[in-house]
Amino acid sequence: MLDDFLLRAALAGVGIALAAGPLGSFVVWRRMAYFGDATAHAAILGVALALIFSAPVTLGTLLVALAMAAAVSWLSTKGHAMDATLGVLSHSALALGIVAISFVPGVRVDLSAFLFGDILAVTRPDLAVIWGGAGFVVALLGWRWSRLLTATLSRELAAASGIDADREGLVLTLALAVVVAVALKVVGALLIAAMLIIPAAAARGLVRTPEGMAFGAAAIGAAAALGGLWASYSFDTPAGPSIVTVAAGLFLLVALFGRRH
Amino acid sequence: MSLIAARDIHVSYGGALVLDGVDVEVEPGEIVTLVGPNGSGKSTLVKVLLGVVRPDRGTVTRVPGLRLGYVPQKLHIDASLPMTVTRFLSLPTRHAPAEVAAVAARSGIEGLEQRQMTALSGGQFQRVLLARALLTDPQLLVLDEPTQGLDQPGEASFYELLEQVRRETGMGVFMVSHDLHVVMSASDRVVCLNHHVCCSGTPTVVQSAPEYRALFGHGTHGALALYQHDHDHEHDHDHSHGHGGDHAG
Numbered sequence: 372m373l374d375d376f377l378l379r380a381a382l383a384g385v386g387i388a389l390a391a392g393p394l395g396s397f398v399v400w401r402r403m404a405y406f407g408d409a410t411a412h413a414a415i416l417g418v419a420l421a422l423i424f425s426a427p428v429t430l431g432t433l434l435v436a437l438a439m440a441a442a443v444s445w446l447s448t449k450g451h452a453m454d455a456t457l458g459v460l461s462h463s464a465l466a467l468g469i470v471a472i473s474f475v476p477g478v479r480v481d482l483s484a485f486l487f488g489d490i491l492a493v494t495r496p497d498l499a500v501i502w503g504g505a506g507f508v509v510a511l512l513g514w515r516w517s518r519l520l521t522a523t524l525s526r527e528l529a530a531a532s533g534i535d536a537d538r539e540g541l542v543l544t545l546a547l548a549v550v551v552a553v554a555l556k557v558v559g560a561l562l563i564a565a566m567l568i569i570p571a572a573a574a575r576g577l578v579r580t581p582e583g584m585a586f587g588a589a590a591i592g593a594a595a596a597l598g599g600l601w602a603s604y605s606f607d608t609p610a611g612p613s614i615v616t617v618a619a620g621l622f623l624l625v626a627l628f629g630r631r632h
Numbered sequence: 633m634s635l636i637a638a639r640d641i642h643v644s645y646g647g648a649l650v651l652d653g654v655d656v657e658v659e660p661g662e663i664v665t666l667v668g669p670n671g672s673g674k675s676t677l678v679k680v681l682l683g684v685v686r687p688d689r690g691t692v693t694r695v696p697g698l699r700l701g702y703v704p705q706k707l708h709i710d711a712s713l714p715m716t717v718t719r720f721l722s723l724p725t726r727h728a729p730a731e732v733a734a735v736a737a738r739s740g741i742e743g744l745e746q747r748q749m750t751a752l753s754g755g756q757f758q759r760v761l762l763a764r765a766l767l768t769d770p771q772l773l774v775l776d777e778p779t780q781g782l783d784q785p786g787e788a789s790f791y792e793l794l795e796q797v798r799r800e801t802g803m804g805v806f807m808v809s810h811d812l813h814v815v816m817s818a819s820d821r822v823v824c825l826n827h828h829v830c831c832s833g834t835p836t837v838v839q840s841a842p843e844y845r846a847l848f849g850h851g852t853h854g855a856l857a858l859y860q861h862d863h864d865h866e867h868d869h870d871h872s873h874g875h876g877g878d879h880a881g
Contacts, residue, residue: 400713517724524709524723530684531702531765531774532724575712579748580719 376491377604383493383501384596384614387554387566390505392589393512394546395567396574396581400523401543404568405454406443409461411551411563413439415468418485418555422475429500433552439464440544448537465560488559488611490600497556504553508546512585515542520581558611565615566592573622576629591621633695634659635772635804636681641690643676650676651687652828656806658772663798663805665815668825669847674808675705677825678776681806698772701765703758705776705808715749717741721764732767739763739793755786762790766797775807779814787811791818812848 398407414432421431443460447453472480484492493501512519522529522539529536554563574587599614606613637657643650650673658664668674679685681692682702694700709715721732736742739759744752752760758778765773773794779787791814798805809815815822816835823832830843838844 400710402710402712521724523713525704525707527679527682527684527704528702528707529724530679530682531700532768534724536684572712575714578714579716579746580714582719584714 376493377600379493379495379498380490380600380610381597382498383490383557384600385593386498386501386505387550387557388570388592388596389589390508390546390550391554391566392570392574392587392592393585394508394543394550395569395571395592396585396588397512397519397523397543398547398567399571399575400581403543404564405457405461406440407547407551407564407567409443409457409464410436410440410547411560412461412465412468414551414555414560414563415485416464416471417468417552419468419471419475422472422480428555429552432555433548435464436548436551437545440548444540444544468560484559485555486559486561487609488555488557488562490557490610490614491603493556501553501557504549508549511542511546515539519543558614562611562615565618569615569618569622570595573618573625576625592618595621634693635695635698636700636806637693638677638681639691639693641677641680641687641692643673643680643685643687645676649827651680654690654825654829656681656823656829656832658804658806660771660804661798661802662820663795663807663818664821664823665819666806666808666823666825667810667812667815667848668830672826674825675776678774678806678808681774695771699768699770701768701770701773701803703761703765703773703775703778705778705780707757707761709749711750716745717747717749717752717760718745720749720760721767723764725768727767735763735767738797739766740789754781755783755790758782758786758790759793762793769801770803772804772806775805777808777810779809779811787814794818 398404413435417432417435418428419431420426420435421428424431439460443457446456469482472482472485481489518529518534519539519542521532521534522536526536529539550567551560551563554566558566570592571584571588573591574584578584578587595618596614598617600610602608602617603610603613634657639655641651641654654673654677656664656666656677666674666677676685680687682700683692718732721727721736733742736745739762741756741759741763744756744760749757749760758781762778775794779790782790794805795818797803816839819835821832822835822838824830824838824841824844824847826847830847831838831841833841
């Protein structure tokens, strides 16, 4: 039953979910949802640049996502009105990226694969990139966990313990850019933020500690990836949006029946 | 050697000079209290000492390897962040359960360990903040109006606990307080700040300084009303730690 391409798709989805769970928890705690959106949308611009310079797409998205994330964090320290600024940056990057892709000479590019993901076309090298990136993010967050948590609670508490909140913010920025770059193939630029936020928000209703939320979000994300793939295979629906739909369904279940501590 | 010494600190925000050549230091075992009107730069000075705000000019010197505990005025924990008291006490460093239990007992927060931080009352929350700071065995404890929002008995027992720990461990304490009554009874040294240090010294000296009186008035007028300091002098008699002169000098 498990065709080879389905197995690869499942592995890709689970890999992304494992990294997106803990990272998404921070995105929720720090109210960075729009920040995640802006970074993900910038990935399309990265795709365009990579195609124009015939560089690897993952490298292009990583660099542009990193630049966008850095620009946004820099602006936030300058005291700009973040809501409008993020909206402008996020949608400009998306529009500019799509326009730029249309200028790429030669082959017609399948734009929807970048917007909504193409998880069923994941190759073995793709899998290596996805698990490499996800593994890097999980290791990075695990290493800095206590510092990241303390910095999330309060800059002053962090400073008193010798933790530089700005540096920890950069760690999250880097993690976000890596997840965006490797998740592009799986759920697409438009739905990466959904994979960060929905599983974490769903897990919130079930847990009592930050660590519980990180693990819960990873588990819910993995379940959504597998359930979404199954639904996509059974009902012939687009895979990326199916995964996010299942995640949303799980969120709704927890919201309705979960016990909020 | 002072635990921490700030020299000639200048900080300005958007052209407005918030701190103008401030000197302050804390010796081991000493309770130093910072008083001053709203907007006088008290919280900024605390942030400079913590290293959150970098001064435009001036230096902060710490004893090498200084263990610093910090009790903020208020800590907002986002509702999306699940956090038990036990987990919070071990941020960022984990402590042995026996150690946590001992500090929890002395801070009067036993039984709350499994509660969510967001479910605590104001007094419980402040005690948890203090317990967390004490768990790191600080040489210097910095408190920014730690009893804001506490009722009177809560406030009194908070400062009693602080005084007790100070006696046992010999830690230095630097605190910002709005409560002039507590300041005068529980401090060894008072620093009166209004962008610059107006006056400093033992509570009795500061209380009679003209600069202090100009800022806070005297008697039951002026500052007492300004600070909603609704218990007046007759409270001195039944208050449990009225030993203002004991630590003078």
